[in-house]
Amino acid sequence: MKLSDLTNHAGEWLRGSGPMSEIVISSRIRLARNVAGFPFLAKSSRGQRTMLEGRIRETILSSQIAPQTLYVDLEQATDMDRQLLVERHLISKPHAAAEGSRGVAIGENETISIMVNEEDHLRIQVLRSGLQLEEAWEQISKIDDSLERRLDFAFHNRFGYLTACPTNVGTGIRVSVMLHLPALKLTGEIEKVFRAAKDMRLAVRGLYGEGTEATGDFYQISNQTTLGKTEEEIISDFKHVVIPKIIDYEHHARRTLLNDRTTALDDKVHRAMGLLKSARLIASEETLFLLSHLRMGINLGRVKDIDVRTVNELFLLTQPAHLQRIQGRKLEGDLRRAVRADYIRQRLGGV
Amino acid sequence: MKCDNCNKAAATVHLTEIKGGKKLEKHLCEQCAAQNEGLPVKTHTPINELLTNFVLAHSGLQKETGVGGCEHCGITWADFRQSGLLGCEHDYGVFEKDLTPLLQRAHEGATHHVGKVPARRGEVGVPMKKSVDLTRLRKDLSRAVEAEDYEKAAKLRDQIRQAEE
Numbered sequence: 001m002k003l004s005d006l007t008n009h010a011g012e013w014l015r016g017s018g019p020m021s022e023i024v025i026s027s028r029i030r031l032a033r034n035v036a037g038f039p040f041l042a043k044s045s046r047g048q049r050t051m052l053e054g055r056i057r058e059t060i061l062s063s064q065i066a067p068q069t070l071y072v073d074l075e076q077a078t079d080m081d082r083q084l085l086v087e088r089h090l091i092s093k094p095h096a097a098a099e100g101s102r103g104v105a106i107g108e109n110e111t112i113s114i115m116v117n118e119e120d121h122l123r124i125q126v127l128r129s130g131l132q133l134e135e136a137w138e139q140i141s142k143i144d145d146s147l148e149r150r151l152d153f154a155f156h157n158r159f160g161y162l163t164a165c166p167t168n169v170g171t172g173i174r175v176s177v178m179l180h181l182p183a184l185k186l187t188g189e190i191e192k193v194f195r196a197a198k199d200m201r202l203a204v205r206g207l208y209g210e211g212t213e214a215t216g217d218f219y220q221i222s223n224q225t226t227l228g229k230t231e232e233e234i235i236s237d238f239k240h241v242v243i244p245k246i247i248d249y250e251h252h253a254r255r256t257l258l259n260d261r262t263t264a265l266d267d268k269v270h271r272a273m274g275l276l277k278s279a280r281l282i283a284s285e286e287t288l289f290l291l292s293h294l295r296m297g298i299n300l301g302r303v304k305d306i307d308v309r310t311v312n313e314l315f316l317l318t319q320p321a322h323l324q325r326i327q328g329r330k331l332e333g334d335l336r337r338a339v340r341a342d343y344i345r346q347r348l349g350g351v
Numbered sequence: 352m353k354c355d356n357c358n359k360a361a362a363t364v365h366l367t368e369i370k371g372g373k374k375l376e377k378h379l380c381e382q383c384a385a386q387n388e389g390l391p392v393k394t395h396t397p398i399n400e401l402l403t404n405f406v407l408a409h410s411g412l413q414k415e416t417g418v419g420g421c422e423h424c425g426i427t428w429a430d431f432r433q434s435g436l437l438g439c440e441h442d443y444g445v446f447e448k449d450l451t452p453l454l455q456r457a458h459e460g461a462t463h464h465v466g467k468v469p470a471r472r473g474e475v476g477v478p479m480k481k482s483v484d485l486t487r488l489r490k491d492l493s494r495a496v497e498a499e500d501y502e503k504a505a506k507l508r509d510q511i512r513q514a515e516e
């Protein structure tokens with residue numbers, strides 16, 4: 001598998017299926033691990049960093065965590081390739097921007113990614129479509145086990161898995177569920193969800209994690225507590241308490257729109273579709289908001305001739321690095337906006 | 352809402368405490384909250400900000416505990432305060448005293464790992480039984496709080512504290 005093979009389709013996790021997929025876009029679990037005997041990255045020398053990267057790379061590739069694993073050396077990768085990996089949620093923004101020896105291993109239809117030398121030596125991630133947290137945990141725990149057979153992870157009897165930042169210590173687990181909540185946004189109730197989430201000690205973030213704004217009505221909900229609870233408890237809280245509650249809120253808001261504000265709802269949905277099908281210049285942020293409304297319209301049965309999978313793909317493929325990869329050239333400013341508008345019209349059968 | 356303690360700054364940290372079977376709510380500003388230790392915290396503050404505030408409020412600790420730097424990676428408590436990142440695995444032992452209250456703040460009062468253990472460690476005898484008991488106690492506690500049985504909750508909380516020592 002090559003990096004260029006990724007460009008023309010959406011990752012497995014975006015196929016728009018899986019439990020609760022009308023609201024839950026994806027489930028992600030990440031584990032932070034450090035190799036015993038090496039300092040954490042802030043205190044690693046250039047040489048230690050390079051040695052570590054080589055050793056972890058070799059371990060991952062020989063552990064056969066997936067039938068086919070692509071390893072990308074990020075020190076050598078171009079800006080655009082790194083941006084592409086961020087857009088696909090395979091690496092974090094800081095990992096793309098950092099310097100020095102580092103990389104990412106990608107496996108099994110992009111459901112697995114292992115960042116090497118990010119804030120911790122290893123950040124193992126499993127990404128799945130819809131609400132599939134238990135499945136993701138089972139898979140990631142197996143990957144963790146197989147790496148652990150060949151690497152000694154820094155572990156403390158009292159503090160558990162040791163991480164560079166004490167906010168991750170213990171299990172090192174970060175559970176994140178990406179939700180599409182357009183109706184709560186439209187009915188002005190989204191703030192309630194934020195408040196409830198914060199009361200439950202959860203973080204609400206945007207599409208690309210820490211420090212990013214929520215765009216296009218997509219919100220990532222993650223745990224902040226990693227010590228004093230088992231992985232299973234954290235996951236079970238999400239699966240049985242947190243996420244069902246938010247899904248209920250969103251369903252309720254959607255029903256309200258559908259029953260009491262049908263015309264206003266249809267207006268939003270069809271305006272979005274009209275713009276997407278006829279615009280000649282369109283920015284990526286506007287695209288996200290319009291696609292969000294269109295996606296809601298499809299899920300509520302107000303739009304019948306467009307597949308939700310097409311919309312999910314457009315979310316990904318209209319972003320800057322993807323668009324430029326598909327076109328095979330660098331695109332700036334108005335030219336990029338024009339190419340994006342053309343591409344969307346072509347995919348949606350516009351005018 | 353104004354801070355219950357100084358009555359000046361806006362209350363952004365909301366604490367819930369169970370005392371004598373009664374549920375008490377405190378609304379504090381960040382500074383006053385940072386000086387208030389050992390309570391389970393309900394917070395609206397992003398965790399990094401909380402950490403920074405807490406660490407700053409306890410900058411005096413370094414002198415009291417007389418902790419120097421880590422001999423393995425050279426990091427000092429002051430370095431950590433600035434970056435929020437530790438330098439190596441030994442730091443958790445070196446700064447254990449200073450880190451513990453901070454971890455309690457960041458992790459709903461918890462100071463002990465109860466989750467997965469590396470297979471090889473399991474063989475050499477991590478105190479697993481204690482962890483399991485704590486997990487059960489915590490579950491009972493949250494059930495008691497949900498049922499608003501604060502008397503039972505207070506007892507369970509004492510038991511958890513004892514077990515954690």
Ligand SMILES: [Zn+2]
Pocket residue numbers: 354355356357358359360379380381382383384
């Ligand atoms: Zn105050």
Ligand SMILES: [Zn+2]
Pocket residue numbers: 421422423424425426438439440441442
């Ligand atoms: Zn150290």
